[in-house]
Amino acid sequence: MVRCPCIPCDLAPLARVPLRFAKGTIELIGYDYWMQRLSEHPRYSASLDSGFRRNDVGSRGNDVGDRPRRSRGATRREVEPVLLPGGVSDEEVEEDALYWRLFVAVTLPRRAIRVLDSMARSMRAVSYGGMQRRRPSRGAVAYDAVRWTAPENMHITLKFLGDVHQDDLPLLKEELDEVAGDSARLMLELGSNGCFPGERTPRILWTGMDGDLRRMSSLATRLDGAMVRCGFPAERREFQPHVTVGRVRSGTQQRVLAAIGQRWLEARASGGGNDVGVPVERMVLMRSRLHHNRPTRYERLYEVGLG
DSSP, X not given: OEEOTTSOGGGGGGGEEOEEEETTEEEETTHHHHHXXXXXXXTXXXXXTTOOOGGXXXXXXXXXXXXXXXXXXXXXXXXXXXXXXXXXXXXXXXXXXXXEEEEEEEEOOHXXXXXXXXXXXXXXXXXXXXXXXXXXXXXXXXXXXEEEOOGGGOEEEEEEEEEEEGGGHHHHXXXXXXXXXXXXXXXXXXXXXXXXXXXXXXXXXXXXXXXXXXXXXXXXXXXXXXXXXXXXXXXOSOOOOEEEEEEEOTTOOHHHHHHXXXXXXXXXXXXXXXXXXXXXXXXXXXXXXXXXXXXXXXXXXXXXXXX
């Protein structure tokens, strides 16, 4: 009896089937049996159509938190998305993926994007070189200490959904239509800059919003209630509309961290672009495509106008 190495460790009892060697190949006797059992497992059933990938066969076990959640037909899983290996294109793999990483957002007008991107560019004089890595052939190589958000990816997140089954898209669209029909259009403006968790140790560089914040908060509350009815967890923190402009890389020197935080807080006042309006006229259901060595790409799946 030989254990098949391609079976997850928490399904090892299912893999204790005999192997037969013939002409340099391995044939698995009892394949249909354990494949059927595997298809019933909540963690690995989504990967059967496209085959096992390295990150699918993890050692996280079959905790209750990894199982899909169902409510009114919606299914989601609380596991990290599979990052594609460098040699495989995301189009080849993700078209067969049953779970998509989704969120609901408000897009920005071109003028607001230009102002935010201009601030990011002005920061590179401070952030570049704040992180260095040693390469055997090149010695110390300087990196930008901040991963800046691409202009086309800038947005205001209303609700992060996580990994959602494709079959649940019609249900989500119905809920978005209902929320949008009960919500009026509103106007925001670019506000001041901020750092999370603080100025001296920034990890997230963001720009807040001013304007009709009360109605914006009401919109987010109605959307959160609709998604809770679909089985998604309720938001625990108070909604604060903002745009994430950059993320500071781990390993950045402390003196550079403090300089980045101070400069970012001053960038909004010195960068001009006051009274930049951000009209909130529609909600967009977005899909994020993650890759370990390429920037994240966002895809618009559905848009619905307010009012």
